[in-house]
Amino acid sequence: MLFNTKDFAQFFAIILAVYWLVWQWREVRNVFLLLACSYFYYRFRNTLPVYLYSIISVSYLSGLAMSRIEPQNKRKALLVVTIVILGLGLAYIKYSGLLLGNIPGMEQWQASAMHIITPIGISYFTFSTIGYITDVYRRTIVAETNFIVYASYISYFPHILCGPIASAAGLLPQFKNPVKPSLEVIEASVAEILWGLYKKMVVADNxxxxxxxxxxxxxxxxxxxxFLGVTLFSFFIYADFSGYSEIARGTSRLLGIELVKNFKMPFFSRNPGEMWRRWHTSLRKWMLDYIYLPLGGAKVGKTKYMLIIFFIFCFSGLWHGANVTFICWGVLNGLYFFVYLFSNSFTRYKDLPGKGKLLPNGKELLQMFITFNLATIMRIFFRSPNMEVATGFFMKIMSASLFAAPLMVVVRKYVWCLPMLAIEWVQREKDYVLQLPRVPVAIRVSVYIAVIGAIWYFCPKQSATECYYFKF
Amino acid sequence: MKPLHFLYLLLAAGTPLLHGCANKNDDKERQHKEFEYKQHEAQVAKLESLNKEYPQIPDERLMENNGANSPLYAELKERYKNYLIQLNKDVTATGAKFVVMIMKPIEKPGDPTLNFKAGRPFILKTCADLGIDCIDLTDQIDAQDPKEITLLPRDGHWSKKGGEFYAGLFMPIVKKHMGNKSTVTYKDNERPETFGDLPPNDDEILDGGKDIPYHLKANVQGLRMDYDLKFPKTKPRILFMGSSHVYFPFLDNEYIATTVLQKQMPEVEILNAGILSASIDDYVSLFAEKAKYAEPDVVILQTNGGDIIHLYFSNRNHVSRNQTPHTPTKLEEAYYKATYKY
Known part of the structure; x- marks a missing residue:
């Protein structure tokens, strides 16, 4: 059941109505939410969520046990064992093809050869459980004793398929005490859903x-x-993933649970560092909290620091899939980062460019242009099915034919991207893109209707497409 | 009275009269359009109701359980024959040479489909009976590796190599008949907007829902080719009609057989009016409504057994180009009810 389908709209309308009807009975509400999440997950592939519930049970029991163990070394041992169990499951299902597929005689032991279907969202919920158990170990959170609440948190339908990857400290308490949304929040949520649907169904799908x-x-x-094709891919992956994340955030807020913002206008970044702080923020935060900081963070020497950064980028690449192209993408992004670090031009911008102005200045524009294109070129490796395609594609771009006339059919596709980019630029400092403060209700409603009209009219006539990030 | 005033007076008096005449013409035109619109609406409503009552069935299943010997298949063959007679008549009436070409579909390596097995001898015999030139390419196709000339295992349509291969097969057919001259010419105002079913100057990327994207380009006359046709023609025109096997989905224009052949034979004009999911009734209507106005000298029709079973009413109601509602015959309905509905 995809967010961009009538099935989901019907499902969510029922869930929302019943959820708010039983709001005052906390236990009933939580049980209902868990059933809804399980049904949503089941309906996606019509398979029982056996693996998901195994992972939930392991991490839940480990958390409970860890909260009762005082000696740190025992807690640590339990943490390691749990992470190994959770990690091995993920590694086997997702990476056995890459690892065992290339070892003669071991091919039959790959997950695909064993007819194991990759559970959808496996990376997201495995990372959530690893994050939870690590937080319990660190005692930054208290282990959740209520299985219903914990299972709802991990299998929560708005985020289980492609994030945002939830931080237990921020999200888990909300399942016990969700906040009743005010009219303002309801409007913001609906507006966010509409903009997400627009990006997914109009921009990405076209x-x-x-x-x-x-x-x-x-x-x-x-x-x-x-070159125009891979630039379109940049727009596609952004519209597809951020659109989906915004729908997830909007639907979740209507249930009284706030998910983190996964994208913070990454195309308006002035250097790769800033771009990484604005792109897929939940994965970045997860890697900071559970890899970067445990390895020493910024407190170590420069060489070790470089190695940590390099490892994180490789890890990030590998997280996306068991393919050399992803590792290559991660490594090359890491190299960008080094160049910026060495050249000392790595400004930690706090605000978006052109603060308070309609247009950016020339320098900002140039910085954004370079950053966007650097990231785009690297996405050749991200999108290519193998290294042969990636290098062939890259070499073609680097050839003299870069200056030949492109296919007009490609150029015309930019008509879908530029309005999105322009609207997001104008609204970049708002909390959400369709936010129109101090504008009469009638005009705001007209804008929402116009967006609905655009979705209805411009959405390509095809069956609903999955979010690209589901596969990760 | 000054002459200018007289002119004003004449205009003032004449305008209502002229207006009245125009109004009468407008009324007639409006009434005609309203009638056409109502007819179209009624047709659409009927088609929707039929499609609701009879969802499309997989045609190939008609051939199961000895379907080739069933009365229903005999009925479909008869229908096919009548359409072939009609098309032959329409084409030869223009002075063009009509040639039928059997292209074996490859849906999977190995045995041909049941509809091809049953349809091929029937088409060969019918053409012989009607005195139509029929070229059977089955043996040449069988001599090829299906994995080379098709996109299998992803799809059974032709690959780039398939495009080259078919251009090689089409060449002798074209060479043999290119001396023929059509005898009709049409005035500019007689010609329809397009000669093919594609939108004029279409330029888009499609993937047929199979994730095999390809670049489709049509000329201003809605044909899958890279230049526009000029009148009066200066070179022999060879029109290819047929289903997806002539349209060549999943290949860019430059790799389809008709474009490859055009490059090899610049002395003729190769026109591609292939239609996806078409059958012989579509070719009849396409030729009568549009394609004949391109003034082809040779018309090459690609066909196979698929064109026979696609004449089953539920297929026509779902995919035919004119979307004319087809009410099932007794045999069709009996088969539908017995097999699928109940």
Whole structure:
């Protein structure tokens, strides 16, 4: 059941109505939410969530046990054992193809050869459980004793398929005491859902085919067409993933639970560091909390610091999938980071560019342009199915055909991206894109209706598409 | 009275009269349009109701359980024959040469589909009976590796190599008949907007829902080719009609057989009017409504057994180009009810 379907709209309308009807009975409300989450997960592939509940049970019991153990070394041992169990499951299901597939005689032991279907959202819920158990070990949170609440938190339908990856400290307490949304919050949530749907169904779904075409036929295309194609991929992946995240955030807030913002206008970043702080923030925070800081963070020497950063980028690449292209993407992004670190041009910007102005200044514009293109070029590796395609595609862009006339059909696809970019730029400092403070209700409602109209009119006539990040 | 005033007076008196005439013409036109619109609405409503009552069924299943010998298949064959007679008549009436070409579909490596097994001998015999030139490409296709000339295992349609291969097969057919001259010409105002079913100047990326994206380009006359046709023509025109096997989905224009052939034979004009999911009734209507106005000298029709079973009413109601409602015959309805509905 995808967010961008009538099925989900019906499902969510029922869930919302019943959830608020039973709001005052906490236990009933939580049981209902857990049932709804299980049904949502089951309906996605029509398979029972056996693996999901195994992971939930292991982490829940481990958390309970850890809260009763006082000696730190025993707690640590339990933490390691739990992480190994959780991590091994993920590693086997997701990476056995890469690891065992290349070892003669071991091919039959791969997950795919064993007919194991990858549970959807496995990376997201495994990371959530690892984060939870580590927080319990660190005693930054108290272990959850109520299984219903804990299972609801991990399997929570707005975030289980592709995040945001939940931090237990921020999210778990909300399942016990969700906040009744005010009218203002309801409006903000609906507006966020609408903008998310617009990005997913109008922008991403209209340009996806062009991206697929460029990567499938890269040998026949000019460098200029391919460059525009991979730039479209940047817009696609952003519109697709951030759109989905905004729908998740909006739906969750209507249930009284606030999810973190996963994207904070990453295309308006002035250097790679800033871009990483604005792109997929929940994964970045997870890696900071559970990899970067335990390894020493910024308190170590420069060489070790570099190694940590390098490891994190490799890890980030590998998280996306068991493919050399992802590792390559991670490594190359890490190298960008080093260049900025060494050149001391790594400003930690706190605000978005052009604060309080309609347009950015020339320097900011140039910085944004360079950062966007650096990230875009690296996405060739992210999108390519293998290294042969990635290097072929990259070399074509670096050839003289970069200056040849591109296919007009590619150029025309930008008509979907530019309005999104312009609207987000104008609204970049707002809490959400369709926020219109001090504007009469009638105009705000007209804007929402216009967005609904745009979705209805411009959405390509095809069956609903999955979010690209589901596969991770 | 000054002459200018007289002119004003004449205009003032004449305007209502002229207006009245125009109004009468407008009324007639409006009434005609309203009638056409109502007819169209009624047709759409009927089609919707039929499609609701009879969802499309997989045609290939008609051939199961010795379907090739069933009265229903005999009825479909008869229908196919009548359409072939009609098309032959329409094409030859323009002075163009009509050639039928059997292209074996490859849905999977190995045995041909049941509808091809049953349809091929029938088409060959019918063409022989009607005196139509029929070229059977089955043996040449069988001599190829299906994995080379098709996109299998992803799809059974032709690959780039398939495009080259078919261009090689089409060439002798074109060479043999290119000396023929059509005898009709049409005035500019007689010609429809397009000669094919594609939108004029279409330029888009499609993937047919199979995640195999390809670049489709149509000329201003809605044909899958890279230049516009000019009149009067200066070179022999060869029109290819047929289903997806002539349209060549999943390939960019430059790799489809008709474009490859055009490059190899610049002395002729190769027109591609292939239609996805079409059958012979579509070719009849396409030729009569549009394609004949391109003034082709040779018309090559690609066909196979699929065109026979696609004439089953539920297929036509779902995918035919004109969307004319087809009420099932007794045999069709009996088969539908016995097999699928109840």
């Amino acid at each position: 340009i996806a085919i062009m991206v697929n075409y460029c990567f499938a036929n890269y040998k026949d295309q000019t460098g200029s067409t391919l």
